[in-house]
Amino acid sequence: MEVSARNQIKGTVKELNADQVMAEVVLTLPGGAELVSVITAASAKRLNLAVGKEITIIIKSTDVMLASE
Amino acid sequence: MEVSARNQIKGTVKELNADQVMAEVVLTLPGGAELVSVITAASAKRLNLAVGKEITIIIKSTDVMLASE
């Protein structure tokens, strides 16, 4: 499946913290950088997320903000 | 300034393509991966974006989607 969201990066689940409705997922990128994702707890379950699992990170280009010093 | 958006990554502007309202910015991450950002043309101007400029990429955790094979 090809998705319109422009950004698709490989990552590994490092931490997973879920409550009743939402789940927070800490991801490690190949270079060692970390990214945090908050999805619904139901989606975390449906994707079988677990520490160590390799996943694809998808981000819409309009959700990527920039900042300069 | 400390921002609530959890994800803040360093990157370099690789390409810049603006029309009257919107601008598309291609960024290179330290490991070589690319990320695309779409912001308003006015913001691209205000941040003095130019090819080669180093910037900070900011992404809210609720905007980070995950996918598994």
Add this chain to the structure above:
Amino acid sequence: MEVSARNQIKGTVKELNADQVMAEVVLTLPGGAELVSVITAASAKRLNLAVGKEITIIIKSTDVMLASE
């Protein structure tokens, strides 16, 4: 590929209107209802969008607002 975004609906491209950076896509759902999507012109090209093409519509649950009379 299984995506964390909870909502995935089938639709057909009815209209396509692109400028330099952004593209507007009018979609028809099976029941006849219409949905409008705005993505980057580059993504519309990459997905080979064209009038009549069948596609999957993906919407994050936190992007679905509700209103009552």
Add this chain to the structure above:
Amino acid sequence: MEVSARNQIKGTVKELNADQVMAEVVLTLPGGAELVSVITAASAKRLNLAVGKEITIIIKSTDVMLASE
């Protein structure tokens, strides 16, 4: 009230699951398809959401992603 968000669809509340901050609402569309919305628990209360209630679903066009096989 006329809202700038392009997509406004009628739906019925099928399930409602709230915790302290967030609420998950499963909606049925006229054709039988389902859509999931995550809003704040306070908004779910303010809108008097309940199973069986008819509501309007509002989605911004920039939040509608597309995917092709």
Add this chain to the structure above:
Amino acid sequence: MEVSARNQIKGTVKELNADQVMAEVVLTLPGGAELVSVITAASAKRLNLAVGKEITIIIKSTDVMLASE
């Protein structure tokens, strides 16, 4: 119509700048502060936006980021 989006503020259109797909709207709040909105050009037309028009500004609570010095 009662909308789940928590934030609804009154404002006045100060500037309007549209291209083929997108429109940028500068708004003045009662206290004099300014807010910028980017919506589709089609929505700007549908809402009959014009300089001086009074409108309601709607923002989802998950789209409000915070920063501290």
Add this chain to the structure above:
Amino acid sequence: MEVSARNQIKGTVKELNADQVMAEVVLTLPGGAELVSVITAASAKRLNLAVGKEITIIIKSTDVMLASE
């Protein structure tokens, strides 16, 4: 730090309500209007949010919707 998000307003924390993953923050603007923000509980902690604290509110222009009567 200069951020691409166009809207940056000063505000004061009026209420703070957090659960395990998410936090809801009620903010007062200089003119007396209120704005609600939902961020992760971890970000609320990292920013040392507390009732009475002055903060900067940041909103992307594509997240500002408009409505007319």
